[in-house]
Amino acid sequence: MTDQVGGAGHRAAPVHTDPDKVPLLTALSALADPVRIQLVRELAGSDDWTRSCGSFDVPVGKAALSHHFTVLRAAGLVEQRDQGAKRVNRLRREEFEARFPGLLDLLLRTDDVG
């Protein structure tokens, strides 16, 4: 059985950064990348904790993908949790909005990318 979330989790826990402690430059740099923009947008269109890292449709390998999630965590944009073999994600909408008002909305409203 593995419906349980709070399982053992012998894995190294992902390192998160509180959005309140994220410098502006860090946030802007994190969002100034087409792959990460797409990740955030796809995540925004899904329910919390429903998307594993590998479930995103981005044109990069596993290693690069893992790197992008590290950047998004450091920018206070994404929270991760281990669930069995997978690592599921959640967009930190409200917390990030409180730190950088309007930024996330701008990203999600603008349909263009570059």
Added chain:
Amino acid sequence: MTDQVGGAGHRAAPVHTDPDKVPLLTALSALADPVRIQLVRELAGSDDWTRSCGSFDVPVGKAALSHHFTVLRAAGLVEQRDQGAKRVNRLRREEFEARFPGLLDLLLRTDDVG
């Protein structure tokens, strides 16, 4: 006499980009740099057409500074005009705000940088 603005201007006119045609990624990349953030902020605290390129207190040489202004123009953030020997600047507040609502305000409100 040199109070006139619309002088001859035998110089190569600066190339501008309409904010409406600026891709999101271009705007975010332009603002994801400490020097350019400072330029925009200083410009926001000055009246239009009162600041020449060399009047900004940034820790880079003339060549790099010129490059940064090129990036800011391409992002639809700054408009330039030749005035005698100097090139004076103006922050495109309203136009940029119309294209990316809240982004400029966020940059100017957040006192932190990185």
Added chain:
DNA sequence: CAAACTGTATGATGAGCATCGAACACTCGG
């Protein structure tokens, strides 16, 4: 336990970009 799956860690590689120094073009004041 073995095999398949998910994600991380480690180099290595390549591209982009921020920077500088120097040369050049233009403007203004004497």
Added chain:
DNA sequence: CCGAGTGTTCGATGCTCATCATACAGTTTG
């Protein structure tokens, strides 16, 4: 006309970062 001031262009340099291939660790299923 000459010199000082302003800004751009060019070439070179160095660094950051996005990416990949590979190896590794934990999890789940057979």
